[in-house]
Amino acid sequence: MDRHQALRSLQNQPRLPLAFLPTPLLHPPHLQEALGPSAPHVLLKLDEWTGFALGGNxxxxxxxxxxxxxxxxxxxxxxxxxxxxxxxxxxxxxxxxxxxxxxxxxxxxxxxxxxxxxxxxxxxxxxxxxxxxxxxxxxxxxxxxxxxxxxxxxxxxxxxxSTPQGALGYVLAAVELDEQMRARGGRPPGRTWIFVASSSCGTLAGLALGMTLLGRQDVRLVGVSPDISAQVMLADTVEIARGAAALLGWPGDLLPDLLHPEDRFVGAGYGIPTPESEEAARFFGRHAGVVLDPVYTAKAAAALLAWIREGRIPGQDTVVFWHTGGTPGLFR
Ligand SMILES: Cc1ncc(COP(=O)(O)O)c(C=O)c1O
The missing domain is CATH 3.40.50.1100 (Rossmann fold)
Structure with missing residues (x-):
């Protein structure tokens, strides 16, 4: 079984339609402006709008x-x-x-x-x-x-x-993003960096397997932790991705250099905001009208802002901020 057949076999998996798909992929012009002229091109993949029961990943x-x-x-x-x-x-x-x-x-x-x-x-x-x-x-x-x-x-x-079966939802989401990026005029010239909050790791595992099966060697996945260590994230993600690959009958490994676990933005612990996450929530709110939740997405966005400001992402690259939802957490 090659990777194309494995991707096609996703269609044979039992699936209960719940989400409103595809979710939007948007370019936020004023957030881009606020990041400054040397920043990479930024896109928002809004899975907060999967819709069902207030949405999210x-x-x-x-x-x-x-x-x-x-x-x-x-x-x-x-x-x-x-x-x-x-x-x-x-x-x-x-x-x-x-x-x-x-x-x-x-x-x-x-x-x-x-x-x-x-x-x-x-x-x-x-x-x-x-x-x-x-x-x-x-x-x-x-x-x-x-x-x-x-x-x-x-x-x-x-x-x-976050089982192998659950991760299949994000294999399909990777295909969805790939199609949306192609519809926007093809693969961007540099790398594509995807920032996504990652805790029980099913989301990251599905995206990693999906990008691998698509052969997207240009993609870097930055999993941002709200609680776990980078080592745990890597181990859990690889294990879930391996299980998901087995469900699709695909024996190969994930692409090398695909996974970049980031655990510097946890702060004092799960659910406790940090100055960086609070700033990120204000930044996305003020410059894009996008709501971030305090537990997951605000910390992922804090990492994205830090990586751009630290100059870790070249200006010709593209950044996708994968918004995983969690909005009700703002009203706790
Ligand atoms: C809003 C939100 N973002 C991200 C995550 C992390 O996703 P995963 O558990 O698949 O790593 C979760 C759940 O834990 C979540 O609720």
Whole structure:
């Protein structure tokens, strides 16, 4: 099986249409101006507008992860933080499919409910709070067991839907971006640097496999961490990408020099803004009317601004800021 056949075999994977695709690829003229004359060409890929249940990157992953769930499953179980975007979209998908949803979240639930936590309730999910991140996986198994004993057919969705199957959503997204860039007048002359927030790494893994199967040797993927180390990001991404490649029957490795994990912008920790992320949110807001969330996209944008200002990206190159959503996190 060659890489073209592998890409074509994506069409045979079970898929539940949830997202509004393609998402827009826009050039923000005044943000470009604000970056100065020597900055690379900047494009925004707006996956905050995948639409379903207020959008974001999880919608693309759940399309594949839930591809064969209808008729086989009656309850979705997943986990995350109390303001998890993934939990919000999973609860929305369960509601759309007429299923029940149990969410295992770590940390105290906000009272009154706000942001994603409010939306999870509106979508009718049952919430179970556990003390720490480590308690989530065993609690999901307990919930699944409890439901099976009641004769139900639960499906446990791992953190962030970042399984090989979920990552297929971002293999397809890579193809989508490639087509959009070609429609804008062909591949740009220099390299294309894609900045994307990366935590459970399914998004980055899917993009990496997609760009590899497309043969995009000009692409550099900068995964920006809101919590994990660069080493963990690299290891997790390669593992998920390998699993996704196996689903498509493709035995090869990722392109060399494709992955550039960046963990300098975490600051004091997950969900805690930094001066750089706050500046990035103001910059994108003021110069493009684009809303960044404080947990993921503002930190990814902080990295993008720093890399451009540090002169790490030549002026003839192109930068794509992949907006992964998370807007409800602003209203927590
Ligand atoms: C808004 C947003 N951006 C980025 C990410 C990271 O994506 P991934 O978990 O696929 O690495 C997430 C989820 O964790 C998210 O909710």
């Amino acid at each position: 999880k919608v693309r992953k759940l399309e594949f992860l839930l591809g064969d769930a209808p008729g086989r499953v009656d309850t979705l179980i997943t986990c995350g933080g109390v303001q998890s975007n993934h939990c919000r979209v999973t609860a929305g998908a369960a509601a759309w499919l007429g299923m029940d949803c149990v969410l295992v979240v770590n940390g105290p639930l906000p009272d009154p409910p706000s942001g994603n936590s409010l939306l999870m309730r509106l979508f009718g999910a049952e919430l179970r709070s556990v003390p720490s991140r480590e308690d989530r996986a065993p609690a999901m198994e307990e919930e699944a067991e409890r439901l099976r004993r009641q004769g139900k057919r639960p499906m446990v969705i791992p953190l962030g839907a």
